[in-house]
Amino acid sequence: MDKFETATKVLFDGGRILLPTNRWAKYHQLEHELFHHNSIDSVFLNELNVDLTKMVSIITDYGYGDIVCNMNYWLWLNEIRPIRLKILYDDTHVKNAFSNKETTLDKIDYMVKEWGSNIEYKFTKIRRSFGNILRTYKSALKGKELFSHITRTSRNMWYRYVPINMEQYVFSPLSTQMEWFPTKTQWKRPKKDSVCIYKYSPPIGWDLISKGSFANIGDKMISRDEKVVNKYWNDLEKALKKSNRSIKYLDYTMTPKQLFTAISNCSYLISSRGGFSYLAQLIGTPTVIIFPPREMTPERDYNPQSVQFHQKTMKLFDPTEIATVDIDELSAQNTMQKTIAYHKKKEYPTLESMQKLEKDVQHFQDEIVHVFREAQMKDADKAKPVKELPDVDILPIPPPPVEKKPVKKPAKKAVKKAAKKPVKAVISKALKKKKKSIPFQYLIVLDGMDTVIVNHRYKIQKSIKSVQHPKHQYTHSGNYFINLKKGQHTVELLEGKNQKYPVLIRVIAKDFENLGKGKTILAPMVHQNAVILITGNKEINYYECTSNLPLQLEARGKKTLRIMSRLEFSDSMGQEESYRLRVREGKKVTGTFYFNTERSSGSQIKGRLDKVPGKWRSCDIPVKKGKHTYSIEVADKDKTVLTRFILY
Numbered sequence: 001m002d003k004f005e006t007a008t009k010v011l012f013d014g015g016r017i018l019l020p021t022n023r024w025a026k027y028h029q030l031e032h033e034l035f036h037h038n039s040i041d042s043v044f045l046n047e048l049n050v051d052l053t054k055m056v057s058i059i060t061d062y063g064y065g066d067i068v069c070n071m072n073y074w075l076w077l078n079e080i081r082p083i084r085l086k087i088l089y090d091d092t093h094v095k096n097a098f099s100n101k102e103t104t105l106d107k108i109d110y111m112v113k114e115w116g117s118n119i120e121y122k123f124t125k126i127r128r129s130f131g132n133i134l135r136t137y138k139s140a141l142k143g144k145e146l147f148s149h150i151t152r153t154s155r156n157m158w159y160r161y162v163p164i165n166m167e168q169y170v171f172s173p174l175s176t177q178m179e180w181f182p183t184k185t186q187w188k189r190p191k192k193d194s195v196c197i198y199k200y201s202p203p204i205g206w207d208l209i210s211k212g213s214f215a216n217i218g219d220k221m222i223s224r225d226e227k228v229v230n231k232y233w234n235d236l237e238k239a240l241k242k243s244n245r246s247i248k249y250l251d252y253t254m255t256p257k258q259l260f261t262a263i264s265n266c267s268y269l270i271s272s273r274g275g276f277s278y279l280a281q282l283i284g285t286p287t288v289i290i291f292p293p294r295e296m297t298p299e300r301d302y303n304p305q306s307v308q309f310h311q312k313t314m315k316l317f318d319p320t321e322i323a324t325v326d327i328d329e330l331s332a333q334n335t336m337q338k339t340i341a342y343h344k345k346k347e348y349p350t351l352e353s354m355q356k357l358e359k360d361v362q363h364f365q366d367e368i369v370h371v372f373r374e375a376q377m378k379d380a381d382k383a384k385p386v387k388e389l390p391d392v393d394i395l396p397i398p399p400p401p402v403e404k405k406p407v408k409k410p411a412k413k414a415v416k417k418a419a420k421k422p423v424k425a426v427i428s429k430a431l432k433k434k435k436k437s438i439p440f441q442y443l444i445v446l447d448g449m450d451t452v453i454v455n456h457r458y459k460i461q462k463s464i465k466s467v468q469h470p471k472h473q474y475t476h477s478g479n480y481f482i483n484l485k486k487g488q489h490t491v492e493l494l495e496g497k498n499q500k501y502p503v504l505i506r507v508i509a510k511d512f513e514n515l516g517k518g519k520t521i522l523a524p525m526v527h528q529n530a531v532i533l534i535t536g537n538k539e540i541n542y543y544e545c546t547s548n549l550p551l552q553l554e555a556r557g558k559k560t561l562r563i564m565s566r567l568e569f570s571d572s573m574g575q576e577e578s579y580r581l582r583v584r585e586g587k588k589v590t591g592t593f594y595f596n597t598e599r600s601s602g603s604q605i606k607g608r609l610d611k612v613p614g615k616w617r618s619c620d621i622p623v624k625k626g627k628h629t630y631s632i633e634v635a636d637k638d639k640t641v642l643t644r645f646i647l648y
Contacts, residue, residue: 007079064275085121129371159574239323286330441496542642550633557623564644567614580635
């Protein structure tokens, strides 16, 4: 039986298709075709709101189990209908964690080759804290994702730090896997009577196994007592040697290739629930999973994931039983029969599952707010002041303290010593230091959700004075503009971290004026790429602008320059995104403009089906009398903005 035939047997049964959420859905097969792609696509779209013509997002983690469980379903479906995956990872997955010789990404690449699959996939980076939320929460409602139920505010918080379309995210429950997708080494029966053993290693320091974490890994642990654990492994080794079985120990310092070779060549594997037992499932090596009796771990409330181990496995605990297990009996177990028997069960929403969903949604939103604020603070700490970035109005600096004259006269020796100092040099250094510009920071929170971190640096201006505070000194004023949608909004101004001096800010609201007649369309003097935007039946020219490729524009006043802009959305971006445009005249920054936009449903970029334009946003620049040259640049790295310029 080839992979296609096996895939159809695994995923289709009696006019139904198995979904990655472990639920069966009705499937209408066309008479003239075995499987019609559009029929499969429509089921996924209607049941899960997932468009299979686009990339599907899944998440991974360090362990082999996390890799194979999240990949298994899509490997089978790919044999019937080509699938493109976006695998989410974080910073920790590009490092050799937990003594691994390979990174998580290296493991995935190796395993796809071992599977012999042509599935298309790519890696997308997200923050660890947001990934942990995805791994923790899943929907209890039939055919609906958790993201369908959270508030718009929480969604926007999420999209700021997770650059993926969450409507395309699918969580595959680890405990509900079907037939395992075969590897190249599958079903190789070993010749020698040997045993591979993996001893589960808890976190460093037994005191780190808290009540909460122990509940999560309790079925991997024999006991919380280190002495009990050591005695158990000694007893098991003695029993195996008595049965004349050689022992080979496995650990995470071994490469994936070394692990696959060792597991495929041994008689059977002995392991706790975890990565190595999953590898044995793929290879087809008989496996004994050590599940301790409940009386040995009374504090844990973890329900063992027994369903996922349905392929040539037994759950034992007694060392003698494990050492004398009947390997032929293990090998004879039929995987497919068990799988089909389990997956024919129907699962419908119940009152209990609905209540669980409501609880999950609330916890999910609370966690989003928590990690969102943490991410904001980290970004604020990492942000470095940029020279000449005008983001605040006035900065008052208290006058330097007046030095009091000493009561006692200094000794003659001290006076002589001080006289020898280079006075000129000291004065020169002080003046140079005084002229140095001062960095400062503040935060703008929009509608209690979007936070703009403003960094600024300016020199003190002697010409700026205050009647109320004549002894204070102030910097030059700057401008920061925020484009808001129609309606009511809240704007909260917060002090930046480690701010030395107070910041004076003036907030002004201004409506956009109608263009009227006499408008002129301007083209940049030098530009890299010009694109055509199709809106309805109209084709409009726009110019690409990035942080590395600013645009230069020449305008004559006295008039107003309106900059029309649209963010260029890539497949990795969310539904909503923010961006900033910085406008300069010469070296002087005229203003920094902040925009929030969403994907446009009525416009498209000609010849670029992989990109989606955002809804247009605009800003106005007053042009004084005479000839002026402006530079327009994107203040955010790795973002492309489509621009159009109108002088009126």
